[in-house]
Amino acid sequence: MKGNTLKIIDSHFHFRDFKGFNELALAAGHVNSAEHLRQAYAQYHYVHGVVMGNGTLDPEGHVYPEFMSYCIGLDSSGCNDHIEESLPLLEENLKRKQCCGIKLYPGYNHVYIYDSVYDPVYELAKRYDKPVAVHTGLTATANALLKYSHPLTLDEAAVKHPDVQFVMCHIGNPFLQDAIAVLEKNRNVAVDLSGLLEGKIHDMNGFLKAKEGYISMLRDWLCYLNRYDSVMFGTDWPLANLGDYVAFVKAFIPEQYWQAVFFDNANRLYRLGLEA
Template identity: 50%
Template sequence: MKIIDAHIHFCPGIESFRMLAEQAGHRYTEEHLQAEFSRLGIEYAVVMGNRAPDEDIPVCPGFLHYCVGLDSGWEQLDEQRLAELVEQHLRRPDCVGIKLYPGYRHRYVGDRRYAPLYELAAQYDKPVAIHTGATAGGMGLLKYAHPLTVDEAAAQFPQTRFVLCHFGNPWLTDAAAVMEKNENVFADLSGLLEGRVDMDTLFQENEGYFSLLRTWMGYAGGYEKLMYGTDWPLVNLEQYIAFIARLVPECWHDKVFYETAKQVYSL
């Protein structure tokens, strides 16, 4: 089975990422990542940028592409300069989209500062990936990360593709409703686990949650709009493949693990 990992973080120099990788049974190096991808049949991955657009210009090896991140350090830029910097990224063939962190930046998805970026994304036919759902740590604010906030932007910018990262978890119902309503909204299934787990025990102890997750993933034919992603280094890659394969009906594996990400990110 061919796989595209539609959501990883690879930002050398961030110590917390190195520690997470080790806890999940990995090393936080390009060599290790490439070896694991080769072993597991992962053809490409999309790196979600974690720096400001004026410094987030990675040199990606051929198996990695990236979304330019608006994580921190960009609010001080005026609107024109921000658009110029983001466009410089979007012109690069290895940049496949834009990544927003509204819950951490305390800014709604419909904020006017994002509007020129949505127009650029449509112009370059590259999606806008958005952190939706629970935030890590106490500084994130959930009201900005709720998947329902994406509905307004998706309706106002119908030519722009939007990705609900983490499927809006735990607001699964709302994420599914936004996807079903808006043809231009997709979701990735990253970040639903952390570290290494005992898979059988996990499913036994969380039977109710996984039943709900399956229900809303498949809502209104939703599997065709879902993409495999991990949020690596948060999880163990081999375990996460087995985890998603267990959740998604086998008839949808090609779509979820490969085809939809290839289409959405134009890989």
């Protein structure tokens, strides 16, 4: 954007003292702390972030600074056989304004997201009018199974639950062609662009040149889709550097869509109520 400062919402990041997070942040040129994140946000014009809140389901375990919202995560502590038991706590989170959605981890939980076990979860999402974000694509651990995190699984869930807004996290990377097909077919599926970078990029021009084929593929498939109103910027911090990620995404999103991708879409889909 020319002549204006582009406000940025990070629609997908993590904010916990999990094992390895301090090291990941340092490798990305950051420090894993709220104060550092506040300063980095100001430096790169981030105005808000959506925490993918895995860990406890207890609402008291989800206390965040005012520049953050969160999706309550149903990870291994609240899936499959324990979903019914988790519903009261899940609903308590959804009642909170700062809780803007639900996060599912099918690859790690070994259950398809269209399985009927999730039906009560989707009913809550519909009742509170909050999106369901789904981890898709590659996983961080070897014991996860890709068949459950493949983006095509979202197709059946989206058809089965047409009144639920789904968010395909990580654009299903590296299954981009399948991810785009699901997005093109289902208007109740959006996508975030998180998790595509790792660490600190010390030579961005060299990096963009070396990854020209991959970046071209991202650009071409998103251009083919032509649904920039359903694409959201996200970083997966602390995995990647905040400044690098902005430059990276600008390399494959046409400038006329930066306002939508970097701010408007997340503000609308996650009902954040921020001023543009």
